[in-house]
Every structure is written in C-alpha cells, then in structure tokens.
Amino acid sequence: MKDPRLRKEPKKPKPKICPICSTEYTPRSSLQKVCHNYKCAIAFNKQRDAEIAERESRKQERIQRDDLKKRREKLKTKSDWNKEAQVAVNRFIFWRDYGKPCIACGKPLNYGVRGGAVDASHYRSRGSASHLRFYTFNIAAGCVRCNRELSGNLIPFRINLIARYGVERVERIEHDNTPRKFDIPYLQRVKAIFTRRARHYEKLRKRYQEAA
Ligand SMILES: [Zn+2]
Ligand SMILES: [Zn+2]
Structure with missing residues (x-):
C-alpha cells in the first residue's frame, strides 16, 4: 500500500494582497512580496531601501548622541x-x-x-x-x-x-x-x-x- 503522505497534492499558493497597489495576486513563490506588476516591485524595493536607510541613520544618531554624552561627562568637574x-x-x-x-x-x-x-x-x-x-x-x-x-x-x-x-x-x-x-x-x-x-x-x- 502506498504511503498516504506521498499522495499529497502539492500545496497551492494562497492568494495575497499586494502591499503597494492592494490588488489580489497569487505568488509564484514564497519569495514574491508584491503582485506581478514590475512597478510594484520597484516601489516595494524603494520602500525597503528607505526603511533600511532610516534604520541606519537612526543608529548613527544614537551613536553620535552617546558619544556626545560621553564627551560631556568627561568635561564635568x-x-x-x-x-x-x-x-x-x-x-x-x-x-x-x-x-x-x-x-x-x-x-x-x-x-x-x-x-x-x-x-x-x-x-x-x-x-x-x-x-x-x-x-x-x-x-x-x-x-x-x-x-x-x-x-x-x-x-x-x-x-x-x-x-x-x-x-x-x-x-x-x-x-x-x-x-x-x-x-x-x-x-x-x-x-x-x-x-x-x-x-x-x-x-x-x-x-x-x-x-x-
Ligand atoms: Zn501591486
Ligand atoms: Zn518649617
């Protein structure tokens, strides 16, 4: 007898909502984050890059602030x-x-x-x-x-x-x-x-x- 697990149908990807244009789409793989429109892919990448840049600049600000505080503390009498x-x-x-x-x-x-x-x-x-x-x-x-x-x-x-x-x-x-x-x-x-x-x-x- 065949193992019932082997007869399992491959999972059909579930439809998702595009975070850019809000239309429903069925992703071709789990890596696909937006609909099939290339404009949405570009917009999505831009958004992600902006978020990374934002995070990085916040981190730099924090480092500078800590550094300033340290220098100020050193100057305290x-x-x-x-x-x-x-x-x-x-x-x-x-x-x-x-x-x-x-x-x-x-x-x-x-x-x-x-x-x-x-x-x-x-x-x-x-x-x-x-x-x-x-x-x-x-x-x-x-x-x-x-x-x-x-x-x-x-x-x-x-x-x-x-x-x-x-x-x-x-x-x-x-x-x-x-x-x-x-x-x-x-x-x-x-x-x-x-x-x-x-x-x-x-x-x-x-x-x-x-x-x-
Ligand atoms: Zn889209
Ligand atoms: Zn008193």
Whole structure:
C-alpha cells in the first residue's frame, strides 16, 4: 500500500494582497512580496531601501548622541558631579519623606509643588559638615522658612529628628567629624544610587496615592 503522505497534492499558493497597489495576486513563490506588476516591485524595493536607510541613520544618531554624552561627562568637574549627586540625594529625600510635615516647625508641606516648597533640610549644614551632605539620616524634608530663613530651625529639628531616629543616632551625627574623601567615581555612584532609590520611592508613593 502506498504511503498516504506521498499522495499529497502539492500545496497551492494562497492568494495575497499586494502591499503597494492592494490588488489580489497569487505568488509564484514564497519569495514574491508584491503582485506581478514590475512597478510594484520597484516601489516595494524603494520602500525597503528607505526603511533600511532610516534604520541606519537612526543608529548613527544614537551613536553620535552617546558619544556626545560621553564627551560631556568627561568635561564635568568634581564640583559638577558634586552638585548632581546632591540633587539626586535631595530628590530621594523628597520622595522618602513625601507627605510628612516640616521636620522642624511641624507644619504641613506642599508636596504638589516640585522645586521650591519642600527643601531637603540638613541637620548639620552642608557648609559646616560637608562630609555629612549625602548622609540621609542628616537630611529631612523641611519648609523653606525653617531651612533658609531660620538656618534649619535646629532646636525643634533636633527634637523631631530624635523622635524619628532615636537620640543615639542623632548624637552620632553630632559627634561625627571624620572627614570623607569624595572623589569623582564616588560622586557618580552617589548620583546613580540615589537616582534609582528616588525613582523607587516615587513609584511607591504614586501607587499608594492611586490606591487611596
Ligand atoms: Zn501591486
Ligand atoms: Zn518649617
């Protein structure tokens, strides 16, 4: 008896729609992508070439952009990296403390206003204790008045910081005078880590808000 699989008829190619002129056609092989009209073949090839060129130019643009970024990063000074690291840490503080009142006066803070209404207030100031400028236990969300006009408003700041972390932690901050060396790779790491942590907290807060 013959194998039934051998009696199988060769598959008839199914009709397709030409992507150029939209007419129906039956391809002669699986490689045929357009109808039998040579104009459609030309148009199809042109389109494909344009797509390849477009992809290539996008790739070149990306390479140039990355290159420019690298060169710009190389030009950044230690002071630039220091600023960017502090911005990242302060953003982290904003999202970590989101919803909490001013650490010093206890008044509610307007977290809806980005950049201005909420300060990242340092208990030991950046000026006098620059080695603690990224230390998150030393920083809390505070109002502009306490932070800028009252130089931190440190007496109630201390009381509320103790309430938050305990007296041991606060005393450790007060006695910590060990100088740190912050080199550029360290500042870059600070920036990267706190950018990530800030994003994480931001997502958490927003998810919590949506659920509320
Ligand atoms: Zn066609
Ligand atoms: Zn305040």
